[in-house]
Amino acid sequence: MGQKSGVSGILEMRKLLLRAGLGESTLEEQLGEGQQAYADALYLLTRMRFTPEESCGYWSEILQHMESLNLTLGRDVGLRLALCDYFMNLHPRMREPVIVEVQVLLQKERSALVDELTGLYNRRYFNDAIQREVERFKRFGHRFSLVMLDVDHFKRFNDSYGHLVGDDALQTVASVLRDTARTSDHVVRYGGEEFALILPHTDAEQALAASERLRQAMERRPVQVQKDQSVPLTISLGAATFPEDAINARDLVARSDEALYEAKRIRNSACSYAEKNREFPRAPVGLTVLFHSPEHEPEAVRVVNISFGGLLCQTPAAILPGTRVEVVLPGDYPGQSGLRVGCRSLRLERDTESGPYEIALSFEGIGEDVRRALVRLVELDQGVDG
Known part of the structure; x- marks a missing residue:
């Protein structure tokens, strides 16, 4: 059988x-x-996580093993049996696998990932889904947005009508979100009266428009509090976009929360994140990069923070403002050569006479390949397992 390449290989896999x-x-x-499709396929079959590169190799070997078993036994053993034998005997990764009907497994997994009251996905699912979107950006450059929303004056609502009616209100909000969101969106009950939507392939303008649609839809859906009485319920929403507003998942949640906080000051409104006086979000890091410049020998320099706009570095040597330098970013693993990025020194400061210089560098014309490399660097530095 063998593994076919490209689109035909993925169609055969499906x-x-x-x-x-x-x-x-x-x-x-x-x-x-x-290649991510192969990693996702192996996860669906084994619930084990592999890198896309590992997965392609494993998938090819599993197909070859399945073909060998078919010839030896004179019958089609099927993908699952070949995969189980491969990961237990040829390339041991499973110790004590349990055989269970897939529907039973999916039902148990779903119950662990779904909020019991609203039927939406829960926080556990959210953490995995948002990281998957970050991975998609790193591989394909696909932007996505996060919308956090909160029910306005929900404590007052609960105090006035009771917790059972409050539960009905949360179910109504969940229904509005499900009805209004796209099929590709991830709708989550984040906790209490707070909800979240992960919007794939969505930029900042589209995220704000989607937030406004959700807000208006909620305005049109009052909550029944008694047999003959319904009351309006409103929501406030905050949106942030990856990677324009943050370059890791944790900061994206924080930025969306900041936008939500701004929206709740007004109530029944939607706001998008905008970092005052900054074009690019910054992330604190402890990386070391290599400097090349006409005036200095190649030098390892400590990076304090990083953004799509540039770097803030500490170095024992003074690099005067206006100086052009080339920065060599670290690779994904030790020994791998990283990207070379052109920069210009913008600012030079020194707190003490004997202390290191602090240098602000601006990137010159970076593209999507550098953006994806920066996201990977921040995650590696912060210990995020992609």
């Missing part, structure tokens, strides 16, 4: 997954693009 019992809707929702 056919095998369907024959293995995975539904079309599951594949549409869970499979990524390119």
